[in-house]
Amino acid sequence: MTLPQDEINQCVVLREKHNIVLENRPIPELGLGDVLINVKATGICGSDIHYWLHGGIGDFQLKAPMILGHESAGIVADVGPGVKHLKVGDRVALEPGVACRLCDQCKSGRYNLCPEMSFAATPPIDGTLCNYYKHAADFCFKLPDHVSLEEGALIEPLSVGIHSARRANIKSGDRVIVFGAGPVGLLCAAAAKAAGAGHVTIADLVPSRLEFAKTYYTDSQVLLQRPNAGEPNMEYSRRMTQEILKTEELADAVIDCTGAETCVQMSVLLSKNGGSVVLVGMGGSVQALPISEISSREVDIKGIFRYCNTYATAVKMLASGIIDVKPLITHSYPLSDSVEAFKHVKEGRDGAIKVQIIG
Ligand SMILES: [Zn+2]
Ligand SMILES: [Zn+2]
Numbered sequence: 001m002t003l004p005q006d007e008i009n010q011c012v013v014l015r016e017k018h019n020i021v022l023e024n025r026p027i028p029e030l031g032l033g034d035v036l037i038n039v040k041a042t043g044i045c046g047s048d049i050h051y052w053l054h055g056g057i058g059d060f061q062l063k064a065p066m067i068l069g070h071e072s073a074g075i076v077a078d079v080g081p082g083v084k085h086l087k088v089g090d091r092v093a094l095e096p097g098v099a100c101r102l103c104d105q106c107k108s109g110r111y112n113l114c115p116e117m118s119f120a121a122t123p124p125i126d127g128t129l130c131n132y133y134k135h136a137a138d139f140c141f142k143l144p145d146h147v148s149l150e151e152g153a154l155i156e157p158l159s160v161g162i163h164s165a166r167r168a169n170i171k172s173g174d175r176v177i178v179f180g181a182g183p184v185g186l187l188c189a190a191a192a193k194a195a196g197a198g199h200v201t202i203a204d205l206v207p208s209r210l211e212f213a214k215t216y217y218t219d220s221q222v223l224l225q226r227p228n229a230g231e232p233n234m235e236y237s238r239r240m241t242q243e244i245l246k247t248e249e250l251a252d253a254v255i256d257c258t259g260a261e262t263c264v265q266m267s268v269l270l271s272k273n274g275g276s277v278v279l280v281g282m283g284g285s286v287q288a289l290p291i292s293e294i295s296s297r298e299v300d301i302k303g304i305f306r307y308c309n310t311y312a313t314a315v316k317m318l319a320s321g322i323i324d325v326k327p328l329i330t331h332s333y334p335l336s337d338s339v340e341a342f343k344h345v346k347e348g349r350d351g352a353i354k355v356q357i358i359g
Contacts, residue, residue, distance in 0.1 A: 012129035012338045012357070015065045017055035020339050025067075028134035030080030035137045037094060041153040042129050042357045043071035044345045046182070048121060052342055058285070062123050069129030069357070070096035070120040073143065073152030083137040092140040093152035094128060095159075095311045096120035112163075112308040119306070129338065129357060141311045144319045150332075150356060154325040155314040157183050157354075160280060161191030162314060163307035168253035168278045172196035175249055177270055178218075180257030180281060181209035183328055183354050188255045188280060190217040190323045201248050203263075208351060216327060222248065227262065234288065237265035244270065251275060259283025265290060273297040280304045331355045 013023045030036055047057060048068045055062045076090040086092065099106050100116035111117075121127025143152045161184065170176060176192040178185050181204035189200045202213045203222040210221040222244055227236040244266070252275050254267040259281030267277040268290050277299055294301060317323045330353045333341035338357055345355050 007132075009130055009132045010335055011067045011126075011131075012069060012335065013065050014051055014062060014068050016062065018052065020052060020068070020342060022336065022338065023065075025130070027132045030078060030134060032080060032082045033137055034080035034134050035076050035083055035086055035092075035140055036078035036080075037072075037074040037092065037128075037133045037135055037140070038077040039072050039074040039094075039128055039130060039133050040359065041073050041149040042069045043153050043157065043183075044069070044341055044355050044357065045071055045157070046184075048127075049342065049345055051121070051123075053346070056123070057282075060123050064124060066121065066123055067126040067128070067130055068121050069127040070122075071153050071156035072096070072120075072128035072133070073149040073155070074133070075149075076140070077132065079137070086137050086140060086142070091143045091145075091149060091152070093143060093155040093311060093315065094120075094133070094135055095139040095141065096128060096156060097306060098136045098139050110308055112306045129335070131335070139311075141315050143315060147315070147318045148326075150329055150358070151318055151325050153356060154187075154328060154354065155311055155318070158187045158191065158314050158317075158323065158325060159307040159310035160184050160304070161187035161189075162194075162310040162317075164188050164255050164278045164280050164304055165191040165195040165197075167302045167304060168192070168255060168276045170195040170197050170253055173198035174252040175199045175201075175272075177201045177203065177248065177251040177254045177267070178257060179203050179255070179260075179263040179267060181206070181213045181221075182257065184280060185255075185257040186213060186216050186218075186328065186353070187323075187325070188257055189213070190325075192253070192255070193217045194317060194322050197253075199249075201251070203244070212351070212353065217323075220248065233262050234265060234290065237262045237269060241266050241269040253278065255280055257281045261287040268293050268299055268301075271297070271299045274299075276300045276302060278302045278304055328354045329356055332358045334359050 099111035099114035
């Protein structure tokens with residue numbers, strides 16, 4: 001270990017629901033193929049907020065204290081045995097899910113579906129919001145000098161966008177509609193554009209989000225109305241779809257980043273015959289869908305679980321300027337003010353898009 005003896009490792013720990021504390025933990029020991037990362041930038045994600053407020057997401061429930069955070073970049077502080085492609089001082093983005101590399105899914109390249117996946121800040125696995133994080137070297141991606149660590153931390157949500165554009169099979173000139181203009185929706189729009197989409201529409205309930213979206217890889221923006229009191233979901237979805245089609249056309253691909261049943265229904269209705277609907281958002285676990293539309297018009301519904309094989313692509317996109325993620329970083333806080341940063345994201349105030357914890 002090349003670090004000074006008195007080096008501390010402050011960690012942002014979720015002890016239980018509603019209770020985040022800063023704890024000093026030992027600096028992890030490195031094993032074969034590991035590197036130690038001095039984490040410099042971490043974006044706060046909706047899932048971190050969800051664990052904080054609810055103590056779990058679906059099957060992943062907090063049973064013991066866990067370090068939060070998974071959207072990180074940092075500097076290599078030490079390398080373990082067997083690491084060849086990284087050295088101390090390298091600047092890297094961290095792909096937070098480490099797969100087994102041996103199972104059928106891993107060998108077929110869809111390692112995001114690996115049953116042995118250990119993913120940062122998904123109970124019981126600790127996250128990256130700490131000074132020093134031990135990570136598998138082959139899940140660290142070197143950043144070129146002109147790509148900042150703050151940008152590198154945005155590769156995680158950008159990966160969701162790249163994976164969704166691939167799953168949607170977006171081709172040159174395609175029309176794409178994205179539901180939800182939060183960070184992930186915006187990055188899905190950006191990735192769709194980068195994949196060649198000719199026209200990207202984004203839809204949201206919040207006017208300020210659409211105002212920002214006007215400046216970010218979208219060609220048109222649709223303000224969704226709320227359902228009338230007592231209006232059944234499918235009725236609302238058909239009515240709203242007719243509204244949307246006054247200004248928009250049916251899409252080759254629709255990417256839903258909300259998880260809301262009505263948005264998934266509208267995604268099907270707004271898809272061309274033979275189009276794709278990609279489900280990025282996580283909402284109700286059982287939802288009513290217009291199955292007859294899906295069958296008779298051959299609409300392909302595709303699930304999304306995180307991403308795979310996206311980091312190297314994302315680094316090249318940032319390096320070449322094909323996608324600029326800098327405008328999304330609206331606020332940053334030091335690690336010591338993490339609780340404030342979490343509150344800021346929860347309240348969504350001051351036009352917050354991506355809030356990062358720095359240092
Ligand atoms: Zn995330
Ligand atoms: Zn595997």
